[in-house]
Amino acid sequence: MVEVKLHDIGEGMTEGEVIQYFVKVGDVVQVDQPLVEVQTDKMVAELPSPVSGKVKNIVVDHGNVVSVGTTLLVLEAKDMKTEQPVMEAVEETVLVKEESVFEQIEARAPKHEKRFVMAAPYTRKIAREFSVDIEKIIGTGPHGRITVKDVYDYVKKRDQVPTSLEVPQASSNDSQGQTKIEHERQTRKGRNDLIQDHQKPEVIPFRGRRKQIAKKMTQSLFTIPHVTHFEEADLTELLAYRNELKEMDIHISAAAFFIKAITLALKQYPIFNAKLDEKNEVIYLEKEYNIGIATDTEDGLIVPVIHHADRLSVRQIHDQLKTLTKKAQEGRLEPAEMRNGTFTISNVGPLGSIGATPIINYPETGLIAFHKTKKMPVVMENDEIKIRSMMNMSMSFDHRVADGAVAVAFTNRFKQLIENPKLWSIELA
Template sequence: MTEGEIIHYFVKAGDTVTVDQPLLEVQTDKMVAELPSPASGKVKSIIIDTGDTVEVGTTLLVLETEEGKAAESKGEKLLSEPSSEKVEELPTTLNQTVPVMQETERRFIIAAPYTRKVARKFGVDINEVTGTGKSGRITVEDVHNFVKERDEGSSLEERQETSSKVSEEDVELKHHIKDQGTQKEVKETMPFRGRRKQIAKKMTKSLYTIPHVTQFEEADLTELLAYRNDLKEMNMNISVAAFFIKAIAVALKKFPVFNAKLDEENEVIYLEKEYNIGIATDTEEGLIVPVIHHADRLSVSQIHEKLKELTRKAQEGKLTMDDMRGGTFTVSNVGPLGSIGATPIINHPETGLIAFHKTKKMPVVNENDEIVIRSMMTMSMAFDHRVADGATAVAFTNRFKYLIENPKLWPIELA
């Protein structure tokens, strides 16, 4: 994490707060998190406005605490020395490790920043709203329905007071109407902020920093799919993606240059000793990359369970910072969506990314010049040409192909 957007303050200047009381919400490129108060005291001033994007280390607001009650947050000291005055100021900063409220303190809420904003404008405590979206996600419509039910029992005066809090800027799709004689042109917009903006910045940095080369390949999954079906009959349902991840980890050990990070300033390539595979995951809030740590040490079944867990947490907005950090290589399994090819952008500062595309049955000429039907998958690998060359990339994908095309040899090959 390098920066975050201030979504909402729960407090204002002059409010009295207690330790760990949520002060504000921050949108990072990975999640929306609440920052708790590092100490009890009074909010002296709020420095950063909502909607502003600030870098890590920026002071967001200042608390006044009684002498001797300065606190530490996540092991990082926010006030180095006690003040000699009766009252001291304690700045609350945006730290690299963003604390998240525990479910024991507040019910875990799955809702987009905009949905939360709408709820606040209507004076709705989002904890009281029942979500009808996927995994209990609260939608804007859920908030509107809650307001409608609430207002049915309120007076006309109360309803008018509530509705007056909602301004035109709170409509996510804004309609700009321009008179053109008897015709009107309607333009629709959508917000470019939060995770979408962070993804854009990261992709731009990667594309303009790394000289990308994309290599295309295809692999025969016939034997792997047959082996997977055999496992199903034994009540072992293992995803194909779990086999891919294991094979990637094994191939990286033979070609560590793709499990590396380049430090141009110090003129050195760091060969990572851990094999942490990032999983590009599509969510309602945009692309996110949770990490399977030490994939080389896990069995295929363990990878399968970890993959399910991370995908669920990503969809429900429950990923932690530990789930997101430490990736050394990224895979993107877009085949189930129907893709047949792509030129993926590397997850900077990593060296490589491989995307698995659609698998389909097609006629193939075998070694005996016979036409047979096989299950063929296309894949594309992007790599940093500053760190590795095309021949090495081909050797790497050939190693991966050999492993997934011959699953019955894994007891011999995977030492």
Template sequence: MIEVKLHDIGEGMTEAVVVHYLVKKGDRVQVDQPLVEVQTDKMVAEIPSPAAGVIQDIFVPEGQVISVGTTVLALETEETRQHVKSAHMNHPPVAVAPEKKTAPSTRTVKQRILASPYTRKIAREHGVDLAKIVGTGPAGRITDDDVHRFLQSQQEKEDVESKTKILTKMDAPKEKKNAIPFRGRRKQIAKKMTHSLFTIPHCTHFEEVDVTELMKFREELKEHNISISATAFFIKALSLSLKRFPIFNAKLDEKHEVIHLECEHHIGIAVDTEEGLIVPVIKHVENKSLREIHDEVKRLTQKAQENKLTLEDVTGGTFTISNVGPLGGSIGATPIINHPEVALMAFHKTKKRPVVTEDDEIAIRLMMNISMSFDHRVADGAAAVAFTNCFAQFIENPKLMLMELV
């Protein structure tokens, strides 16, 4: 018997939530076949089968939080079966009372259903058994469209049946659901936030940035069929500022009493999803062009929304940003630092405001507030002000940013 356990899938993970089993007791599985989906604070991962065999038992129910090393299910292989058989043969037979013979039972081997974790997630949310769907993808793989077509056909069937029935439970009391399960990613987010907030002495600096020239420059680029998001400019300006203030691209090692200045700029972007907050990471921003950053933000955001991020996508960050402007947040916030990083910057909604110019005239400018939280153990307030001023200079004069890239 082989015990399949939860193993550490990255960055010192200590626990995970059992989301969904992809097999059931009695199923025959192959090597590396996905057995169960588990969710950490960063991603949904699959635990593969270590060998070919038959599922003998499932020990942990769906929805339960388990620690690394916990046995999730048991697998019987041909090798373990032969070992048990030989052990019985080495013992003398024991006389037993004759039993009534019954017809031998036959076991059907379940054919493996090919579908991505995201497709399985859609099916689970709608209560669909994937075994009832014929896949149209390569090698019979079930696609998202297959699930949606099946749901549509079921709905049409239900509409026809509903016309022949009379509902008699109109006066039945409706069940009230006021409780929201506190588990999965929400529980992991809470744990991470609590640890960061009570470990790091947070200090937040607020600044106002004029983005008028940046928005004009973006419009000029569009005339040449070049579309670069404002977020991409923010990330690049941030990277250029980190070159001058590397103390904010660092990690504090309290155990060895040393501050590690990171050479690479791996910028995490906070993304709001149906499952909760997730932070995919854009690697080596210091070496990427604006267009490359734009494409990477778009790619990672889409993967986050579809719950398809890999471990590589969500690890290794050195600085995090949160663009809450599109959500309507225009004044400010006190963002919580993504430990073990030492700083996080939030961008708020751009708004037209009256501003006094250098010529003492009133002008309407497009302004944006930023909030930067930093670890006061690692940096002082003066450094935070200088850093945000450097960032603002690049944003307010976008062509200076291009000069840095020459």
């Protein structure tokens, strides 16, 4: 018995859907006869019979999605010795190709009788594209079947023939032949370069922090119905205020102002400082304002948390932010410094980002990203055009917990605060 399995047809597939069978139980089939049509994420393909024989059993019904390696149907093979390569002889006779230079050299060898060849139509197509006589290839597949890899390996060896033996000298009266030979050489070189490009990929272990990040992101994205609201804020006054502070030898990052302003806005819109418990059908409005800071490190994304940000001054937030960021970069964060966040910010502006749709840090309700600040002409209220320092923002929120209008109101409140820092930064100390 011969099992016909769903195999990787060269597209890196992992599964496929059985569309239709071209045969039924009891049918007699010939080698390379199409048996079944499958749909992958990239293409539709026909799987041919590896042997001649009879269909004994169909294992997987059409319409099912199965993994690579799954047996689709079972054949009862005929004695391979009785096979006559009629189809092969017809195909090789009809599909006559111009002889390559390599084949001109091989033509000097004694002629041999045609042998029985097992190869899928796709494999034969590849062989024809490289001007290869498929009979000359030794198959490494089941029952000596020739695979695509066998064709590539053969072409590699063929094209390693020394140039002095590979190209016979053309006579002075055969400039056309010389041009043809040169074209053949360049064509084969290009094909060989193409084969060389098919190198094995580098394998990176998918474990540790990367795997944990993937798990958390997947959980968040497929649990929370995300909606992202885009807004922009004028940071001209904030940047000017920071320069004033620098002159007094007070150095405070813009991110510290962002965190403090977010905390003040959350107090007015506590629905975004909340967590949904679907099982018990309740929403918890957190009384602590613990702001997570999405931080990029060599080991991946980490979110240290500034606890009780509402109780801290802007300067204290700046100091904690500086300490936590350094510890995150050095891999020295304590577990307690990454727990119990209630809202997260992502300051990707320094990285050059101008926009994104951030993923919420589950089980929180919202996350806001601050993007690159750049100078732009802005029409002021009196229709005067001025150059202002504008920053894009994008806030993702859980639409199960809050509606879009509330998200707009929340970001508008943040804008009012961050655009007028002197009105509330009396808490600076």
